[in-house]
Amino acid sequence: MGEIRLTAESIQYIALFENMTRAKILDCIPEEERLVYVVKQGDMGLAIGKNGENINRVKKALDKPIELVEYSEDPVTFIKNAFGPVSVSSVNLTNKNGKRLAYVEVPNKEKGLAIGRNGKNIEKVKMLARRHHTIEDVILQ
Numbered sequence: 001m002g003e004i005r006l007t008a009e010s011i012q013y014i015a016l017f018e019n020m021t022r023a024k025i026l027d028c029i030p031e032e033e034r035l036v037y038v039v040k041q042g043d044m045g046l047a048i049g050k051n052g053e054n055i056n057r058v059k060k061a062l063d064k065p066i067e068l069v070e071y072s073e074d075p076v077t078f079i080k081n082a083f084g085p086v087s088v089s090s091v092n093l094t095n096k097n098g099k100r101l102a103y104v105e106v107p108n109k110e111k112g113l114a115i116g117r118n119g120k121n122i123e124k125v126k127m128l129a130r131r132h133h134t135i136e137d138v139i140l141q
Contacts, residue, residue, distance in 0.1 A: 004131050013037075013062070020061065021054040023047035026071050027131065029124075034065040036124055038132065044070045067124070075133040079104060082125040086114045099136040102129060106140060114140055 006014070010028040013035060017025050024040035025047075039047045047068055048055050059066050072078040076091040079102055089105040104125075106114045115122045122140065129135035 016061065017047075017058055020058050021047050021049065023054070027128075029127065033120075034067055035062065036067045036069065036128070038069050038071050038128065041071050041073075044068065069128060071132070075102070075129070075135060078133060079125060079129055079135075079138065082128045083114060083121070086110050086121075093135070100134060102135050102138045103141055104138055111140065 004027055006028070007030075009030050013028045013030060014025045014037075017023070017028070017037060023043040023046035025037050026040055027038035029036040037047070046054065049057075055066060055068070067084070069078075069084070070081045072081060075093060079091050080088045083104070083106070086106055087110060089107065091105075092103045094101050094103065104114075113121070116124075122138065126138045129138050
């Protein structure tokens with residue numbers, strides 16, 4: 001697992017989320033336009049709640065869009081989870097020049113969604129892969 005340093009702001013967001021949902025949060029990345037939470041493996045149901053009640057309560061309290069990513073010890077599964085609704089065909093991990101890289105294959109019609117507006121989705125995946133599995137870069141194919 002990579003090194004994760006939480007800011008005071010992140011710790012506050014985690015405490016609020018855990019208190020409202022009882023789901024265990026491993027990481028929180030506050031961004032200007034959204035909050036990205038990494039949820040403990042198996043706690044996704046708690047985080048979302050019945051009919052999305054828990055996540056919607058937190059969204060309302062924070063007045064910000066929230067994205068959830070389920071943690072996995074397996075870097076391939078974690079990267080697939082980080083891409084959210086995008087169907088990931090395959091993830092290949094390699095070492096090049098001492099750097100760990102992930103080559104991710106997605107269907108052509110979903111590449112735009114995988115990248116996101118101004119690259120925000122692929123940047124989120126790259127940051128999470130770096131923080132949690134010391135993967136230097138994620139490359140779409």
